[in-house]
Amino acid sequence: MKKFKDILYNLNIVLAGMFIVFQILDIYNPTMNFIGNNVTVYLFFAFCVLSIVNSCFLLVHNRRTNR
Amino acid sequence: MPQRNRMLPLWLHFAVDLLLIAFLTTSFYYAYYRLPRNLESENIVINRRNDNHPTYNDYSSENHESELDKDSWVVKFADKFTDSLISTEDSYTSPDISVKLTRNTIGSGKDTITYYLADIYIADIECLQTGFAKDTYGVGYTENVIDMHRSLSAILAINGDYYGNGADGTVIRNGIVYRTKADSSDICVLYYDGTMRTYTADKFDISKAAKDGAYQAWSFGPSLLDNNGGSLTEFPTSRRILAKNPRTVIGYFEPGHYCFVLVDGRDTGYSSGMTMSELSSLMSELGCKVAYNLDGGQTSVMTFIDSVVNRPYEGGRKVSDCIIIKERKNKK
Numbered sequence: 045m046k047k048f049k050d051i052l053y054n055l056n057i058v059l060a061g062m063f064i065v066f067q068i069l070d071i072y073n074p075t076m077n078f079i080g081n082n083v084t085v086y087l088f089f090a091f092c093v094l095s096i097v098n099s100c101f102l103l104v105h106n107r108r109t110n111r
Numbered sequence: 112m113p114q115r116n117r118m119l120p121l122w123l124h125f126a127v128d129l130l131l132i133a134f135l136t137t138s139f140y141y142a143y144y145r146l147p148r149n150l151e152s153e154n155i156v157i158n159r160r161n162d163n164h165p166t167y168n169d170y171s172s173e174n175h176e177s178e179l180d181k182d183s184w185v186v187k188f189a190d191k192f193t194d195s196l197i198s199t200e201d202s203y204t205s206p207d208i209s210v211k212l213t214r215n216t217i218g219s220g221k222d223t224i225t226y227y228l229a230d231i232y233i234a235d236i237e238c239l240q241t242g243f244a245k246d247t248y249g250v251g252y253t254e255n256v257i258d259m260h261r262s263l264s265a266i267l268a269i270n271g272d273y274y275g276n277g278a279d280g281t282v283i284r285n286g287i288v289y290r291t292k293a294d295s296s297d298i299c300v301l302y303y304d305g306t307m308r309t310y311t312a313d314k315f316d317i318s319k320a321a322k323d324g325a326y327q328a329w330s331f332g333p334s335l336l337d338n339n340g341g342s343l344t345e346f347p348t349s350r351r352i353l354a355k356n357p358r359t360v361i362g363y364f365e366p367g368h369y370c371f372v373l374v375d376g377r378d379t380g381y382s383s384g385m386t387m388s389e390l391s392s393l394m395s396e397l398g399c400k401v402a403y404n405l406d407g408g409q410t411s412v413m414t415f416i417d418s419v420v421n422r423p424y425e426g427g428r429k430v431s432d433c434i435i436i437k438e439r440k441n442k443k
Contacts, residue, residue: 054128061132062139074349075331075406076144077277077294083143 049101056098059091144276147251155288157321159236159303184234184305184367191232198416203266207234210267210436212415224389225382226358226374227413227421228397229267229436233367236305237439241271241284241327244431248282248289250275253429256412257419265435268414269359269371272331273406275431280330281317284432288325291317297332297347299403300325305366307401309334327434335360335391335402342395346387355384357411357424361434362399370397371434373413377424406430 066078078084119127185192191209198204201212209232217224233239242263244254252275260268274282279294286303298315301307303324309332320328333346346353357376363369372394376384385393387404394402412427413420419427 054124054131057125057128058131058135061128062136065132065136071349072351074352075273075276075296077279081143082278083139 049098052094052098052101056091056094059087059094063088063091143250145251147247147249149247149249150278150290152248152287152289153291155291155321157283157286157288157303157325159286159326160324184232188232188234188367192234201415203416205438207438208232208238208266208436210415212267212420214420218383221379221383223380223382224374224376224385225422226372226385226393229269229371229373229413229415231267231369231371231436233369233436235439236301236303236326238436239301239327239369240435240437242268242433242435243284244275244429244433250278250431253431255427255429256433257414259433260414260435261417263433263435263437265414265433265437266416267371267436268433269361269373270406270410270412270430271432271434272329273410273431274330281315281328282330283320283325283328286326288317288321293317294330295347296330297334297403299329299332299334299361299401301327301363307361307363307369307403309401309403329361329403329405331403331405333387333404335387335394335404336399340395340398340400342388342391344388344391346391348387353387355386355389356407357382357384357409358390358407359405359411359413360390360394361403361405362394362397363401364399370399371413372397372402373411373421374407375411375422375424377408378422381422405434 066084069076069078188209191204192206193204194206196205203210211230213228215226215228242259243252244259245252256268256270274280277294279292280290280296281293281298282290293312293315295312297309297311299307299309300320303326333348335343337343355376358372358374360372361369362372374385374390375382390404409424409428410430411421412423
């Protein structure tokens with residue numbers, strides 16, 4: 045479970061990093077539409093889901109630690 | 112004694128993540144934007160109707176001027192065309208086409224700007240055409256403008272809107288609708304009747320454009336002039352795009368009379384490029400009623416007869432489409 049969580053945390057970092065790069069590229073070349081194209085829309089959805097899952101893990105962990 | 116779990120140091124975690132970010136971003140870029148793949152075309156044909164150009168009559172040596180409608184472009188611009196083909200270093204005239212190419216320089220020193228103006232008169236709208244790289248509608252298919260110029264037997268060519276850079280943006284080429292899904296950019300439509308109009312994305316109606324006889328449509332922009340042909344100072348695009356850059360523009364004066372403008376840039380002393388405001392002012396001064404910005408920067412290339420006319424930044428780049436002037440294939 046710990047390894048699985050580690051993978052999720054790293055995946056979240058990777059997806060966030062990718063979107064930062066896409067955002068920068070869109071500033072330089074808005075016509076290529078890195079953020080809003082058919083594929084990145086799904087990637088962004090995955091990123092949002094991962095963020096929620098990881099935040100839930102963190103909340104549960106914090107509650108257990110505080111008991 | 113229990114074995115301690117070996118954990119990677121934190122810095123290594125982050126290093127691996129950074130490498131993954133670089134690898135996945137690059138892979139996505141190449142897979143989505145560079146690997147050749149055909150796009151599904153909507154293949155809606157917009158036929159040229161006689162009433163799209165109600166005053167046009169075919170011109171041949173057998174026709175007499177008296178038989179030609181006085182409003183036809185052949186008669187209207189008779190002083191621009193010649194009975195036989197005359198081609199020089201900076202001009203081309205024939206019974207159907209007149210192109211006059213001028214190189215212009217404004218400013219001095221590091222503010223020097225060099226631009227090329229191709230003043231175009233055509234006797235028939237089908238003398239202005241568009242071409243796809245490798246004759247294929249898709250992403251990742253690119254070709255140099257000069258190669259497309261030669262394969263299409265063009266007289267004059269400029270780069271287009273680089274539609275292949277993405278999956279969105281209205282694409283109508285030579286009367287065929289390939290893509291109706293608009294993006295947020297301004298759209299320029301050239302109709303069979305020779306008129307040219309620009310639209311913001313929210314005001315563009317593809318059905319109405321098709322009904323009105325849309326012949327070509329480009330999605331890049333922005334539109335450079337207001338409804339009265341006056342220059343603009345504000346444009347809906349990023350600061351980097353607004354800055355001085357090489358530019359490609361298509362301009363419209365009246366049906367049958369157009370211009371291509373190519374501004375060189377990023378070459379201090381020869382040409383520093385134009386801001387969007389400067390470009391707008393230029394097109395207004397030239398007398399255009401409509402002017403539309405196409406893909407610029409390294410993409411900006413103009414070819415005439417059989418050579419590249421301008422000095423493309425870093426030699427130019429391969430592009431997905433072009434706009435050409437050429438002789439009509441079959442004259443009745």
